[in-house]
Amino acid sequence: MADVAPDSTVPNDSSSTKEESRIEPEPQEETKQEEPSVEESEGKEQSNSNVYRYIKEDLFTSEIFKVEIQNLPKFTGFNDLKKFLNKHGLNPHKIKLIGRQTFAFVTFKNQDDRDKAMKLVHGMQWKGKVLSVRLAKPKADPIAKKRRQDGEAADHVQPASKRPTDERDAGEEEPLSTQIANAVTPLWQVQYEEQLKRKECEVEAVLQKLAREIGNNNKAMLPWLFVQKEKNKGMCCPLKPIRPSPLQTEYRNKCEFVIGTGADGEDKTVGFRLGKYKGGTCAVVSPSDTIHIPKEAKHVVQAFQKYIRTSPYAVYSPETYEGHWRQLTVRTSRTSQIMAMVFFNPQKLSVEEIEALKSSMKQFFTDGEGKDSGVTSLHFVRIGQRTCAGTEDLPCELVAGDAWIHEELLGLRFRISPHSFFQTNTPAAEVLYSSVGEWAQLDQESTVLDVCCGTGTIGISLAKRVKKVIGIELCQEAVEDAKVNAKANGLTNIEFHCGKAEDIFPTVLNAVVSPNVTAIVDPPRAGLHSKVILAIRRAEHLKRLVYVACNAKAAMNNFVDLCRAPSNRVRGDPFRPVRAMGVDLFPQTMHCETILLFERVDYGSNDNAAKPQTTEK
Template structure:
């Protein structure tokens, strides 16, 4: 848990009403030498290239590929990295910009790679002895920065990902005419980076781990680090700026129960022991709150478990009855697999209350069940979906494919401008929610299909898209991105001439872009390649390094019309 709760820190993170993008457009571009012969010259010329060499210290024995993977996952915008296995330090070249360097230090310092704590320092500066992190620094690494500076940093990392697309396509010497005009710059223009309308307490879904804190006491909160890096301790999330008070209160009540009113152990990921695993809290703008307590039954006698669950129910009810806790519904979930997270279709049992609640988005109502997908930042999602709707550009004649549609939020939000919306989703319970959402909002031009997208796209087009009709695909995949077979199916469908890609992981999107833009061949890349037209960023995750990237890709007649309109 974070100790620093000073007024100055809180004042720096106050909410802003400004939803316009940051006006700072500073960006550092440079050519970074790769050959060993040029290393000495790089050291001398790096300041002229707009870069600064720093050291990542405290990582003896860590291989360069492992370190590079960790930096990529952390969205560190490095231009060059050099780490020899037997050396304890690594050299890293970052943009010579104080805001970007500070953000990188906040993200990296004290985090682990293969059990080693990293520290980012200037070349002449000695690494600090104590690089431990508070929980708020671990979970909301950018919380100590002005929000405007957070946006500036995120704008830079998005531009870096767009440049990487250009670099990846260029080094493969693909004969793409549009690529020649990019030179070494971004593959398309990043038009704006939008602020989140709400920057504190914005998360409407929070998944708390149940474990032991550093004093060995049962706690409901977040892990300090990754289990793989040797730190499985849990701290309470009171100082994490993005968690709403209603969720923190549920965590507090369950922590009190675990410490004082029962004897079963918390789940141990190392040896798969214990009972109590996770608490999920969801809330909406109407102050409805759902809590789901997940447990394992594999290590406890049935009689003891039943007694503990009944005691938990009684404890929670007493807090609700006294007015100390706001809770609309209480669920239990039994989960005995060794993986950390249950699949979305893992059943939950309603103990009391309503089985779901509704949330309003763009004047539409959506049913939210305990495991249904919904963007964690409601106000930010409303901004995001409005922008996606504009880019779809539906005029009443288009068919829109909502790929990875979840509970149908995007498709239903843009349905009023489309001839037909077809949602495709692998999770059957999510599709049931999508159908109910469309019915509740009296949307009659939406249809939802269960199955793998690569199997459903061709069938959907064959049934609903006539020759000459326009078809637009909207994709909003998980963090790892679309499976290559889904991209292949989209490319193969000549009717799809516009794709609006919504990515919550701009690092993974680089490889996705390569597959969309790869020249045609007879294997993984059928059909005409797409061209990136423009991009925007939407900050759905203030105080963290994460941000949504939205990219418009076009081909065929749609691309020709776009280019002719710019003449």
């Protein structure tokens, strides 16, 4: 069960990850303060009631089952604490480590679990530290808290007419178009060549850190590592020049727009949030002036916004959990097909009301004013109170048009369903996949393991060059698309498996008997599950791995585990990085894809520094 904590938001088009705000621990001792007046006491009580109102609603939130665990061993990691609690029969819902990991806030799903944790853990000794546990305050609702702070500040600020002119001018805000551009495309005013330099520097920093981590975790690689660092500016391998995106504007083929009250006061606005909920704002700004969104998607936004403004249903409020309209996702393609997914909270509406709404939407986009927006695939998604992120598992109801759209990439045709993953920048994806194919060093005897394969794009693009391709993907819709795509492109040497990579990969890998096995992994932002990495290490016949990371910093643990010294936990000879390169799939932002080629170390070599078992081209 997911929280409906006050910082819950529907994801917008920004690539930034959601972060939990830090919660300061309660003071150990009360400080003596002057006794407030009756009016002040009543006001303060009312104010606190507002910022914690959400926990009194009839909705689940783990914030009311929170404890603070103090005096943890230094540098305790998230997994360390989770395993420790699980070992003692405790099932935490969320863990937030604070202060160099010496104390943590832990939430539970109910009061019984919380009380059990307090009884068991308080006074327990762990790694020479005696732990203490106490109740912790829930987080204040960010919107209500900001509103309270703004109100308090307003009481102490002079009217604008009485302030000096220069003070008033200094507080003038930038136009909304500039504010939203800064929020979703922070590099929009930076020359593209400079953007590429900055991103290449980011990749360079990752490789320098990886060099340090390899040295700390595999002493046998130190002689080789010393040579690499001397040759490559402290990096663990050569860094090839970053590959630019063929398109720098209007490149996104998938855009997620939130629905809320506009920053200009306009109700039912479709666009991007000006800031995060935890920052105290829900204001939405139109994407009309953003340069990374294609005009086709903007036309759909304008049409849909016109539609919902004529509907009787309110936008969903993450503060009150009331309202209906939540999100619009638009997918476009080179084939001029457009998919629109409407996320709607039905609340207590009847079946008849929902059916009437879908019928109304269908009429609007097929015969009404929305027809000119070009939507060829319209879907309706019911989203509940407890859904704050991760909408991939929500069933889509086809309202009008085709169930999917098609895209063309590297001369191949791909079917895309609503929840299927497909790279958001098609021209740059062609650059990325071409580079992956070059680095994989494939031949007609090769077997390719395509992990986290999505709609099969990488494996299908390489299939004609190899003996066999095996794809693994969690999303059932994407697997069905991948099978259709393989057949549509005339391929018979490719198969796909649906499920978690950590569950399927070891079995698939053990069944492969080919002497030339290459793995290509393109995992989500957090990287591969550790079980997949361990299976890769154990499979001695797997000599080469191409890792495509959309966030190389987040994948650092994967890189280190591939390279660390063998142990009881990590069996099999390690890999080491041979080369790396950035590919810019996200112009106007600081994000880029990073390709790393890893090759198995040959400990049988007479060279004390050890050599990879293949030769770099």
